[in-house]
Amino acid sequence: MLAKPSESCNTVEVYGNDIPGLLGEVEAAETALREAAARDTEAAHGEAAYFDAVIKADQKIEPRDWMPDSYRKTLIRQIAQHAHSEIIGMQPEGNWISRAPTLKRKAILLAKVQDEAGHGLYLYAAAETLGVSRDELVELLLAGRQKYSSIFNYPTLTWADVGAIGWLVDGAAIVNQVPLCRCSYGPYARAMIRICKEESFHQRQGFEILHTLSHGTEAQRAMAQGAVDRWWYPSLAMFGPPDADSTHSAQSMAWKIKRFSNDELRQRFVDMCVQQAGVLGLTLPDPDLRWNEERQAYDYTQPDYDELMRVIKGDGPCNRQRMAHRRRSHDEGAWVREAAAAYAKKRAADA
Amino acid sequence: MNVDRLLGFGDDALVAAQRLAEWHASSPEMEEDIALANIALDQLGAARLLLTYAGEVEGRGRDEDALAFLRDDREFRNCLLVELPNGDFATTMAKLLFLSAYQLPLYTKLAGLSGHENAGRLAGPPHRDDAGRLAGPPRREDAGREDASRADAGSAGPPHPEDAGLADSAGPAGPAGGGDAGPAGSGEGERLAAIAAKARKESAYHLDHSAQWTIRLGDGTEESHRRMQDAVDALWPYTHELTSGEVSRDEWLSIVEPVLAEATLDRPADGWAPGGGRSGVHTEHLSYLLGEMQVLHRAHPGARW
Numbered sequence: 001m002l003a004k005p006s007e008s009c010n011t012v013e014v015y016g017n018d019i020p021g022l023l024g025e026v027e028a029a030e031t032a033l034r035e036a037a038a039r040d041t042e043a044a045h046g047e048a049a050y051f052d053a054v055i056k057a058d059q060k061i062e063p064r065d066w067m068p069d070s071y072r073k074t075l076i077r078q079i080a081q082h083a084h085s086e087i088i089g090m091q092p093e094g095n096w097i098s099r100a101p102t103l104k105r106k107a108i109l110l111a112k113v114q115d116e117a118g119h120g121l122y123l124y125a126a127a128e129t130l131g132v133s134r135d136e137l138v139e140l141l142l143a144g145r146q147k148y149s150s151i152f153n154y155p156t157l158t159w160a161d162v163g164a165i166g167w168l169v170d171g172a173a174i175v176n177q178v179p180l181c182r183c184s185y186g187p188y189a190r191a192m193i194r195i196c197k198e199e200s201f202h203q204r205q206g207f208e209i210l211h212t213l214s215h216g217t218e219a220q221r222a223m224a225q226g227a228v229d230r231w232w233y234p235s236l237a238m239f240g241p242p243d244a245d246s247t248h249s250a251q252s253m254a255w256k257i258k259r260f261s262n263d264e265l266r267q268r269f270v271d272m273c274v275q276q277a278g279v280l281g282l283t284l285p286d287p288d289l290r291w292n293e294e295r296q297a298y299d300y301t302q303p304d305y306d307e308l309m310r311v312i313k314g315d316g317p318c319n320r321q322r323m324a325h326r327r328r329s330h331d332e333g334a335w336v337r338e339a340a341a342a343y344a345k346k347r348a349a350d351a
Numbered sequence: 352m353n354v355d356r357l358l359g360f361g362d363d364a365l366v367a368a369q370r371l372a373e374w375h376a377s378s379p380e381m382e383e384d385i386a387l388a389n390i391a392l393d394q395l396g397a398a399r400l401l402l403t404y405a406g407e408v409e410g411r412g413r414d415e416d417a418l419a420f421l422r423d424d425r426e427f428r429n430c431l432l433v434e435l436p437n438g439d440f441a442t443t444m445a446k447l448l449f450l451s452a453y454q455l456p457l458y459t460k461l462a463g464l465s466g467h468e469n470a471g472r473l474a475g476p477p478h479r480d481d482a483g484r485l486a487g488p489p490r491r492e493d494a495g496r497e498d499a500s501r502a503d504a505g506s507a508g509p510p511h512p513e514d515a516g517l518a519d520s521a522g523p524a525g526p527a528g529g530g531d532a533g534p535a536g537s538g539e540g541e542r543l544a545a546i547a548a549k550a551r552k553e554s555a556y557h558l559d560h561s562a563q564w565t566i567r568l569g570d571g572t573e574e575s576h577r578r579m580q581d582a583v584d585a586l587w588p589y590t591h592e593l594t595s596g597e598v599s600r601d602e603w604l605s606i607v608e609p610v611l612a613e614a615t616l617d618r619p620a621d622g623w624a625p626g627g628g629r630s631g632v633h634t635e636h637l638s639y640l641l642g643e644m645q646v647l648h649r650a651h652p653g654a655r656w
Contacts (some may be wrong), residue, residue: 015597026525049492054415082514087376090375090376090384095375096373096548097372097375098369098643098644099643099644099646099647100647102416102420102648102656103365103395103398103402103415103416103419106395107392107395107396110375110388110391110392111388111392112394113375113388114385114388117385117388118385120381121381121382121385153623159647160656167436172370209372209656210506212655213656216654216656217651217654219651220651220654238585255574278475303587325376325377326376328377328457329376329378329379332439333378333380334378334379335572336380336440336568337379338571338572338574339568339571339572339574339575340567340571342571342572342575343566343567343568343570343571346570
């Protein structure tokens, strides 16, 4: 559903047109979740037939249910990647906590980074319902055998980057994640419902940072425009490769893990951002961006997918730095985790 | 109320928040990332209320940001303990234990409550969930939100009844020194008491959290015991500065000594007692901390953020 371009400079109205619209979808997914539980799948006999019937009836697969191995593996890969993204994603934004320009901004940013740690924990817990432990997943991340979102391999060079991440990166995450609230795997769908509600705060906070900067001094305005220029294309790339090249998409759609294609979601995001950029008084760095009356959507320049592949493979500006930080924190915390385990063991022995 | 004294309370909280926030994405466990951010947010929240109030009492039109970002290190009134580097996790926990064992009785007094109302410390041994992980702390759901919803008039967030009495003083945009919250008369005591009553509940949690870690690490492995003892020994001299004012040494020791005993740690001997923070003579560390904290704000004089 496309939001109509708005002439208004009222941020409330802008949100009235899109983010709450998306949040309405989160609510609807929550209702559907309850309704699905009541739907009849009794007719199906045998494990595989039951699984197919549940998917067909838009019911939820739960941890106790039989599921194809490849369904389980796909979900573990996707949920783990999502969890890792939350944990690694704390670094680029956390980079500005110590230098936030006011105490209020410092508090908001600190709370946001804390939320991300919380999202990581919900998601690891959802993955654990599939029979893999958080510790195993963390090891896979540290060994470079599981990925996190490539967006976090870009640096946060100015305060405005914190705003741009909130507006664009969290905005893209919401567009991506709202359909996941209807994912066929129950624990993932439920985690996404909760996370989407919190992400909408983050998106709004980011927008508000940029709005303040773009209406501030010349230097602040330049800072805001510079950040949008740097984050626009990496944000478009967050939706993944174009549909023609997307390896996991078809099966995930059939399983109702995924509901829309990469390109559909990317288009939705572009259409949402264009009018918000207008309200911000900032320019999106795409000379070919224009409304297409026939398609009822904006034409836009695709991100550089070769760059996306390079960053995914490890050669983004901050891949090495992010992983080194994660490994260092993990290694330096080992003695603390060992001590906590030793203490718990002693107390258990006393009991 | 003496402005320097208020600044001392506020600066302790602000500098402690700045140090604790350095742990983001670096803690030994993911649960601890959440806990330390939570505690940093509490300290920051208290700092904002205290500095806003200090600015009003001072009467020179300085708000929380002017006080946080535009004073030099010689004008800060925090104790030396909070500005010391984080060190390892044991050092951070010892700093937090010593600080909260001071802040809890301090806020209790400022709130006009009696000492035995200090929230019961150490409710049993630390608990772990089934997976053997340390159970996480309650997550702070309101910190940034409250500000965000306030900043966006179109979407009024849910009211926070507990904070209602403080809401006017929390925002930097509020009128300075207006209404009955001014420095003169009985309003002063009430205002500080309200801030302290809120902060006191948070301090009780900080004390509990740091005490539990001190015990786990002290009575954990050989390495953790050594690290925890080293941290306690290194920081002990700086605790004398905490107990030279509102909180007596005996009061403070009555909280700290049982924790050290349960943690199988030696209580260090008293001796060297560095001080000077309350009169603006700090360690070498504070200027660097402020240099980082203030850099952006100072680079854009007069800008709104």
